[in-house]
Amino acid sequence: MLYEFGEHQFEIKPLQKKIPDETRWIVFYQGELFAKQPRWEASSSIKDSKNALYVGHLNGHPYYVVELKQNDSHPQSIDMRDVLHQSESAFLMVSRAKQLLQWRKDTKFCGACGKKNTIIDWEYATHCYDCNVRNYPRISPCMIVLVIKGDQLLLAKNKNSKHNFYSTLAGFIEVGESAELAVKREVKEEVGLEVKNITYLNSQSWPFPNQLMLGFVAEYESGEIDIDKHELLDAKWFNTNNLPVMPPAYTIARWLIDQFVKLKEK
Numbered sequence: 001m002l003y004e005f006g007e008h009q010f011e012i013k014p015l016q017k018k019i020p021d022e023t024r025w026i027v028f029y030q031g032e033l034f035a036k037q038p039r040w041e042a043s044s045s046i047k048d049s050k051n052a053l054y055v056g057h058l059n060g061h062p063y064y065v066v067e068l069k070q071n072d073s074h075p076q077s078i079d080m081r082d083v084l085h086q087s088e089s090a091f092l093m094v095s096r097a098k099q100l101l102q103w104r105k106d107t108k109f110c111g112a113c114g115k116k117n118t119i120i121d122w123e124y125a126t127h128c129y130d131c132n133v134r135n136y137p138r139i140s141p142c143m144i145v146l147v148i149k150g151d152q153l154l155l156a157k158n159k160n161s162k163h164n165f166y167s168t169l170a171g172f173i174e175v176g177e178s179a180e181l182a183v184k185r186e187v188k189e190e191v192g193l194e195v196k197n198i199t200y201l202n203s204q205s206w207p208f209p210n211q212l213m214l215g216f217v218a219e220y221e222s223g224e225i226d227i228d229k230h231e232l233l234d235a236k237w238f239n240t241n242n243l244p245v246m247p248p249a250y251t252i253a254r255w256l257i258d259q260f261v262k263l264k265e266k
């Protein structure tokens with residue numbers, strides 16, 4: 001199967017220490033992305049750039065992220081998921097910016113001894129010189145899987161989701177576990193089914209808060225649907241010509257579903 005995942009037009013040049021004049025800004029305030037809609041980057045210059053972090057280049061422009069202490073000039077907060085609809089490269093920039101900012105905040109102090117960390121300026125790292133521990137931006141691997149059975153696909157409604165849609169199954173990979181084992185375990189735990197022929201297809205960075213989603217397809221092997229009521233409201237088999245409300249475009253969940261639908265329509 002498959003394919004391409006959007007248009008990756010951004011690049012990360014070696015860490016940019018000096019902020020160039022032509023810099024464009026990604027601005028956060030109290031954890032929210034701020035800009036004048038429909039833009040996702042700030043249009044005015046930033047005075048408080050002391051703690052700015054280089055994010056990458058997009059279409060030739062350097063982008064830096066900063067968290068403002070006061071919100072003077074950027075009156076609107078934007079749902080980061082809305083940026084996802086604008087373009088995948090824009091979302092990648094904002095996603096990366098959010099995670100870098102959060103990492104920098106989370107590693108101000110050493111987690112082992114509690115002393116102040118030093119910011120390393122030649123790579124994305126902070127360092128504790130007392131216990132010689134270096135901290136890099138952290139990502140959490142998750143698996144996301146489309147379970148298929150002949151012409152049908154299994155989709156589930158999550159209990160804690162604000163959205164009223166059916167999606168693929170997903171979960172964090174546990175310590176000591178391979179991604180494939182996590183697929184088997186999660187499918188068994190969430191819907192009570194055994195799966196086989198687990199195949200990796202694609203991945204997506206998902207900054208809520210710092211997941212790397214590893215996308216799989218797996219074939220139904222045995223069992224009856226028996227949902228974990230702590231996690232799910234419902235799960236069922238759907239035919240490709242009778243699909244429910246699903247996650248928005250550009251999410252890896254939707255991408256996995258769309259690939260299967262396209263394959264079946266051929």
Ligand SMILES: [Zn+2]
Nearest residue numbers: 110113128131
């Ligand atoms: Zn320490």
